[in-house]
Amino acid sequence: MTALRATDLTVGYRARTLRTIVLEGLNLDVGAGELICLLGPNGIGKSTLLRTLSKVQPALSGSIEIDGVSLERLSAVELARRIGVVLTDRPMIGALPAYRLVELGRYPHVNWLGQLTTRDHEVVEWAIDSVSVRHLAGRDTNTLSDGERQRFMIARALAQEPSVLLLDEPTAFLDVASRVELMGLLRQLAREEGLAIIVSTHDLELALRMADTVWLIGPDRLLHLGVPEDLILSGTVEKVFSAKTIKFYPDDRIFRPVTPSRGIASVHGEGLPAALTAAVLEREGFEVVSGRTAPFSVVVTSGASWEATVAGSRHSGKNFQMLAGLLRRLNETARNSSVRV
Amino acid sequence: MKTRPTPQVSPVPNEYVSQRGRRRSRARLVLVALAVLLVVFFLLSMILGSVWVPPDRVLSILLGQNVSNAENAIVMEVRLPQALTALLAGAALGIAGLQMQTLFRNPLADPFALGIASGASLGVALVLLAGGSAAYGVLSSSLGLVGDAVVTAASILGAGLALTVVLSISTRVENPATILILGLMVGYAASAFVTVIVAGADPAQLQRWIAWGFGSFSGVTWQRLLIFAPLVAAGLAVAAATTKQLDALLLGENYARSLGLNVERMRLATMMGASILGGVVTAFCGPIAFLGVAIPHMCRALLGSSDHRVLVPATILLGGIVALVAQLVSLTPGNSGVLPLNAVTALIGAPVVVLFLMRSRRGAFTA
Numbered sequence: 001m002t003a004l005r006a007t008d009l010t011v012g013y014r015a016r017t018l019r020t021i022v023l024e025g026l027n028l029d030v031g032a033g034e035l036i037c038l039l040g041p042n043g044i045g046k047s048t049l050l051r052t053l054s055k056v057q058p059a060l061s062g063s064i065e066i067d068g069v070s071l072e073r074l075s076a077v078e079l080a081r082r083i084g085v086v087l088t089d090r091p092m093i094g095a096l097p098a099y100r101l102v103e104l105g106r107y108p109h110v111n112w113l114g115q116l117t118t119r120d121h122e123v124v125e126w127a128i129d130s131v132s133v134r135h136l137a138g139r140d141t142n143t144l145s146d147g148e149r150q151r152f153m154i155a156r157a158l159a160q161e162p163s164v165l166l167l168d169e170p171t172a173f174l175d176v177a178s179r180v181e182l183m184g185l186l187r188q189l190a191r192e193e194g195l196a197i198i199v200s201t202h203d204l205e206l207a208l209r210m211a212d213t214v215w216l217i218g219p220d221r222l223l224h225l226g227v228p229e230d231l232i233l234s235g236t237v238e239k240v241f242s243a244k245t246i247k248f249y250p251d252d253r254i255f256r257p258v259t260p261s262r263g264i265a266s267v268h269g270e271g272l273p274a275a276l277t278a279a280v281l282e283r284e285g286f287e288v289v290s291g292r293t294a295p296f297s298v299v300v301t302s303g304a305s306w307e308a309t310v311a312g313s314r315h316s317g318k319n320f321q322m323l324a325g326l327l328r329r330l331n332e333t334a335r336n337s338s339v340r341v
Numbered sequence: 342m343k344t345r346p347t348p349q350v351s352p353v354p355n356e357y358v359s360q361r362g363r364r365r366s367r368a369r370l371v372l373v374a375l376a377v378l379l380v381v382f383f384l385l386s387m388i389l390g391s392v393w394v395p396p397d398r399v400l401s402i403l404l405g406q407n408v409s410n411a412e413n414a415i416v417m418e419v420r421l422p423q424a425l426t427a428l429l430a431g432a433a434l435g436i437a438g439l440q441m442q443t444l445f446r447n448p449l450a451d452p453f454a455l456g457i458a459s460g461a462s463l464g465v466a467l468v469l470l471a472g473g474s475a476a477y478g479v480l481s482s483s484l485g486l487v488g489d490a491v492v493t494a495a496s497i498l499g500a501g502l503a504l505t506v507v508l509s510i511s512t513r514v515e516n517p518a519t520i521l522i523l524g525l526m527v528g529y530a531a532s533a534f535v536t537v538i539v540a541g542a543d544p545a546q547l548q549r550w551i552a553w554g555f556g557s558f559s560g561v562t563w564q565r566l567l568i569f570a571p572l573v574a575a576g577l578a579v580a581a582a583t584t585k586q587l588d589a590l591l592l593g594e595n596y597a598r599s600l601g602l603n604v605e606r607m608r609l610a611t612m613m614g615a616s617i618l619g620g621v622v623t624a625f626c627g628p629i630a631f632l633g634v635a636i637p638h639m640c641r642a643l644l645g646s647s648d649h650r651v652l653v654p655a656t657i658l659l660g661g662i663v664a665l666v667a668q669l670v671s672l673t674p675g676n677s678g679v680l681p682l683n684a685v686t687a688l689i690g691a692p693v694v695v696l697f698l699m700r701s702r703r704g705a706f707t708a
Contacts, residue, residue, distance in 0.1 A: 076598075
């Protein structure tokens with residue numbers, strides 16, 4: 001079931017006669033219950049796209065439909081009943097209990113006096129419970145942590161009872177644990193409440209893990225969309241995001257900085273110790289291969305006990321600190337000798 | 342002997358239901374207390390003054406019985422219109438300040454944020470001080486002296502002019518902070534003209550100008566209340582009818598828009614409503630500073646809430662109370678004269694506001 005559909009959409013800015021096209025020819029289709037992550041470098045037009053989808057700014061051309069109704073035919077209040085947004089604004093509001101923030105989400109549903117009915121209170125309670133902040137509902141808004149406040153802002157959007165939720169970098173100010181939790185929450189909301197959720201984020205690795213579909217906007221201002229794994233396999237993710245200094249590793253679905261190579265190293269061992277040994281070597285600039293012998297070879301046994309052979313001489317140690325120390329000493333020796341030459 | 346802690350199956354407390362009930366009863370308590378205080382000070386301002394009128398006789402007079410001609414005249418012709426004016430003016434300034442503070446998300450915003458007080462001053466300065474001008478000649482010959490009605494009209498015209506300038510430019514401005522700066526600049530421009538007029542004025546006429554600047558609730562007669570009261574009531578009604586919208590604006594204009602609020606229309610309605618309240622009070626009572634900034638902060642501290650559904654009624658009540666108290670205090674010198682109202686409001690008000698803010702630490706804009 002399609003919740004939001006954009007056909008031949010062009011987004012950008014219009015100033016008098018001048019049109020600045022940011023993204024064009026977009027054909028987007030978001031189903032109910034789908035979590036979409038919008039990814040792309042800063043300034044590429046993620047916010048512009050989200051603003052256009054939520055009718056904050058007009059589309060330059062093309063059409064947008066929500067639940068089969070054209071955006072242009074919806075009044076502001078009708079729109080607010082269909083789209084909930086969480087913006088990058090962080091309003092500082094004092095002397096307002098957090099639950100009141102959620103109650104404000106009922107704005108498009110209540111009468112002109114703003115009176116909440118029993119049903120409104122039920123929806124607010126449901127929204128607060130859906131983001132698991134019931135125990136914080138009485139707290140003053142400005143005593144909440146960033147993560148907690150973001151949850152209340154999401155609850156406020158949920159209280160609008162929308163079918164589409166748009167979030168502009170909701171994880172930007174959050175610590176790692178809160179980021180993962182928040183994405184997990186959005187995923188759960190999409191599935192359980194049948195919401196179509198579109199999130200813009202810079203958290204690429206997390207997005208590739210959690211999203212049903214990713215919309216990738218590359219430096220070429222083209223939007224690539226698909227299931228994360230398809231985009232990884234086709235090399236699109238690597239193409240869009242790899243730069244001189246970082247490289248995407250499809251196997252682990254992570255990015256690593258590109259460091260000048262100090263040569264090839266091989267690791268012999270099993271399980272986590274072997275993987276961590278490889279990590280230490282990579283950080284120090286070695287290209288790690290497994291199975292075959294290399295000028296630099298490390299054998300890891302149980303725990304972190306290791307034995308290294310480099311240019312015929314043998315070294316050993318019993319933790320990774322000692323291995324890292326050896327690698328740095330070798331690096332210094334190499335640098336000094338090259339200076340003398 | 343140790344007692345084993347009993348295993349507790351504690352469900353997550355539903356703070357939403359419990360806190361909502363608690364806050365609602367607190368708000369109700371504050372509103373009832375304010376209403377009672379308002380009645381008390383209203384009656385006190387009938388009783389106290391240069392002549393003591395006993396409470397029982399005040400009640401009889403207010404109920405329409407003629408007790409004694411002298412006391413009847415004092416209460417009905419002097420004190421009652423004065424108290425009503427103070428009450429309405431206090432409520433108007435408080436509400437206008439609240440609207441401006443919420444709209445501009447600025448704790449220092451007041452009813453005169455758009456430069457209307459300076460505009461009004463300019464109007465009044467022109468009729469009171471532009472002595473040698475032809476206009477003054479015409480006015481003095483036809484009226485004998487420049488009457489209160491002319492001062493009021495000049496003030497309304499000046500304020501209206503300033504407001505028109507700011508509003509017409511503001512429709513082209515995106516950022517609310519820019520509108521505030523615009524208002525400030527219009528105010529400075531008007532003040533500059535006033536300074537020029539004052540510098541060239543006849544010292545004899547300056548007396549009247551200075552007195553106007555003190556502010557006063559006593560110049561409003563029954564006849565003038567017939568204009569003053571409906572205008573204030575209309576302004577207050579705008580605020581009372583838009584509490585929902587004001588609450589949405591607490592989230593900032595972007596969020597308010599996403600909730601379905603027509604931000605541009607609301608901005609215009611609020612700026613006009615607040616400026617009319619501020620402008621009308623200035624026209625009838627002179628430029629009364631302080632109340633507009635202070636009352637909303639005191640109410641937020643009292644209620645511990647920025648919720649306009651309770652903040653608007655509380656501001657109307659407390660605004661009335663503070664204005665009545667200020668009026669009473671300004672009369673204390675008795676027969677030797679009166680204290681300037683503006684001095685009183687600031688002198689008793691400023692320490693009170695500081696106290697409130699220090700004790701509550703829960704102002705609307707404190708992070």
